[in-house]
Amino acid sequence: MSTNLVLVAVVGVLFAAGVYLLLERSLTRVLVGVILIGNGVNALFLVASGPAGRAPIVGLNDVDDMSDPLPQAMVLTAIVITLGVTAFLLAMAYRAGQLNGNDDVQDDVEDASIRRRAERDEVSSSYDDSAGGTMDEEGADEPSVLQPVVQPGPDGEPAPVGPEGEQR
């Protein structure tokens, strides 16, 4: 069976453009990338679903002339799901814009702090092997043990910041 080159070219270009945009920082561009890749996948279905034909409606067209209906059902599903994903990503972009003023995907702060710890050969923040405190089945630790004084590190590691961004 021969392959339709125009559709193959459409597949290639849509994927290339989509991947390029997906690797961007702006969520809007990422979203446009997702849409382009979604269209590319649908075009891939077209290429793979055989030759063009008439609409697969019994009675209207002869069965032998019809295009393959099964890939069409799959693509229909894909189109509508893309709509759902688009709406969700858009809501994320809006939320990011509301919080940061732009919709750029930032590097994860927590991951960056873990990387800094790895570079400095430190243990994780939850690890605590200090031998402080006394065991007893009753009572609590002295307040000074419960709330260790946090001091900024020598290289200026930021002081802990609350979820709303205010300094504790």
Place this chain on the structure above:
Amino acid sequence: MMLAVIAAHFVAAALAPALVAWLRRPALLLLAAVPAAGFGWAVAMTGRVHDGDPVEQRIRWVDELGLELSFRLTTLTWVMTLLVTGVGALVLAYCAAYFRRDDGGLARFAGLLTAFAGAMLGLVLADDLLVLYVFWELTTVLSYLLIGHNPERKANRRAALQALMVTTFGGLAMLVGVIVIGQTAGTYRISEVQANPPSGDAVTVAVVLVLVGAVSKSALVPFHFWLPGAMAAPTPVSAYLHAAAMVKAGVYLVALLAPAFAGLMPWRPLLLTLGVLTMLLGGLRALRQTDLKLLLAYGTVSQLGFLIVLVGAGTRSAALAGVAMLVAHALFKASLFLVVGLIDRATGTRDLRELSGLGRRLPVLLVTSVLAAASMAAIPPLAGFVAKETAYAAVVDIAETGDGTGVGAFAGWALVAGLAAGSALTAAYSIRFVWGAFATKPGVEPLEASDCRFPSVGFVAAPVVLAAAGLVLGFLGPAETTLLEPYADLFPEGVHEPELALWHGVNTALLLSIASVLVGIALFRWRDGVDRVEGVLAPPTDAESAYRAIMRGVDRLAVEVTGTTQRGSLPSYLAVIFLVVVAVPGGVLVAGQLWGGDGVSVRAWDSVGQAVVGAITIVAAVLAVRSRRRLKAVVLAGGTGYGMAMLFILHGAPDLALTQVLVETVTLVVFVLVLRQLPTYFSDRPLTSSRWWRLGLGAAVGVVMAGLALAASGARTADPVSEGFAEPAVSYGGGHNIVNVTLVDIRAWDTMGEISVLVVAATGVASLIFLITSRDGRWRPDDAIASAPPRHGHRPHRNLWLRAGRTVAPEDRSILFEVVTRLAFHVIIVFSVYLLFVGHNAPGGGFAGGLVAGLALMVRYLAGGRHELDEAAPVDAGLVLGIGLFVATGTGLVPLLFGGDVLQSAVVDFELPLVGHVHFVTSLFFDVGVYLVVVGLMLDVLRSLGGGIDEQSDDEDSDTAEPAETESSIETAEGVR
């Protein structure tokens, strides 16, 4: 019966919190009745067990794994059952007096301790290695929770975690061993493994792994350090878990497997060496403790080493001595722990440097302690003495003749010497305990009667009963021998037939007993000198610091691995995925695996129109990438979508084209709704090398996908499965549109999954927008319309084209748009319903219909604002989504009632008066569900991304005047500070 007894514990544990809330502390007495009943049951079984008629119960559980709930009561398990239930009942009763009235954690504690008793009972009764393992880990977890009874203290939390880590590590090693043994033996049933032990190198390794579990659970060197840490638990817990029951699990396991595996090479060297080392190390540490509870904890470590030596030696005498010692130790150690709890409650301290003259104040406790400690120090006529006599006799046999163990004379005598030295240390710390707790010490103020609260009779009962049992058992040596004999008989006959008795005549064993007690007295007498020597000899490092180093190492490794692999950058994660796409499928493509070898025949295009549309689509995609404006990029992406719709038409897929056009339109409008809140241009990014890199990766993926398209098309050689769809679509599905019948009938499961995804996406959108504001009442626009500010120069109209039009600012209103909307809305809705109904036979269906209805709502929103949307659809979007999903699911399930398959459809033809012949397919209801879900999604998206954003930006506008003031007031406040 056995399962019922175990289950009763767990039921009681589940009820415990409610009972405690109702009865307070006396509830514990009620809970104690459960293990007490278990004790009574075990006593009733005495005759049967002794007659060699084990009680068995087997219930099939997981056949595929060969897993069954099987329980078996033999001599060894009977002894353990008596200890676990007896001590358990006494400790629970003791707790009723021990805890303070206002202890907030009592409800939790009562449940955990009762559950622990059940888990421990299950552990000893299990006759299946896997069931045993499950109960084993259950005791570990419950022990962790009980040690952490008071989580307020950091040291407690650390101790609990340490106990959990060490014992779970051992437990996992044991699981591997258990599986190897079970697979090699072909059965996990313990009784069968005992009868026909498997052999081979794998089994040897497996047995060592199981021993690692036993050794860690019983706190032997090098895992001993978790047990003193476990003293963070309330004292009754220490008495039960960390003296009588849980730490004995390791001893029990060794005793259980010794008849089968004691002959394996590493068994004796490993257990005897570790046992003696532990006995000595624990004894030495115990001598230096000033906290009575810690003294007992190290004493327990020492005794556990002793017990492992005895049950691990694998001779008949040692086995009998081991089980006798197991019983004696449970009695005296639990009693002593409970005494410590009493002292703690009576005086408020457990420090022997502060206690003085207590013996005169609490003589009952003194007598109890003397009895228990004498049993521990092996002084006649107590149970500890009887057991130790037999133990000495057993190891002397090993030293003299080997007694069938193959242990050489030198090693044998070293073993005897080690145990004797350990016994001397035991005697010394036993004296230290009684002296430390009760003696009047020079230089320490003796306790006045007022400093000391006298415990109630019920409080004292448990330790007194346990100590008295140790005394009585001392005289019952011959009877005990008879009862325990069936277990000892599992081992080959030894040099002497062992017997438990107070008097065996003057022999090596007696001399060793006397010598070790005398040395013990001497060690206590010159304790200061011993202390100094020990201080000098103390090793600079210990197992606990090794444990900490390992934990630190694991943590560091985790930080390094996470820091290396988890870069926290979305583009780099995606790049990795795409690189794999290029490398693996692309690699296969290049290797020529995907096309048959004779090349692919190609044609340029099907029609010139296709070529033109394809070219336009390509140009739109490239321009979308180059665009710096958000809106431009989005419109161009929409262009590719419309291009796809054209390609669908040309391909002969009208359903796809219709849906694609609708989706593309919806997407564009929704994009515009959101983009008004985002900057016009994308943020400037410097032209870096990474851009070329991204370009390269994108091009590579594009080439690979184009290649895959070629390959996929070339691979289309077989007849498509859908060739057979046409006929059944009409006859079974009752529709002529094959695509639609495929969606709602042939592949309805796919559609089911899809609409579920839509519901999730809609929920996600709403949750992102309505973070703070609730959606309640949002669809009741009357108030908003009534309170809309009157515009100057505009008289309120009675007849409006759109009711909520007044809520829109006049400069944003378009009367023409409102008029068109008013006229077109209902027409569009009717059209959407039409699409839904004809979908089965012509292009259309639930998706297209729902999208058209959504577009109608969108027009209302655009013309009249969010209140107009509420006016048009005064329902919660979630309700529409839910009803849609309900209708679709219901349609899928109804055929089950008529004996059909899920999602099967039926064709109904009937005559209706006036309407005439009705041809009706039940899968239409499924499509109605799809329709509703799509409408719900649209409504949700419009409310969130349209109305929700409107409202938030309105709020921001009205807030702009105030923040300046707030900020300055903050500055003032900071200035003052």
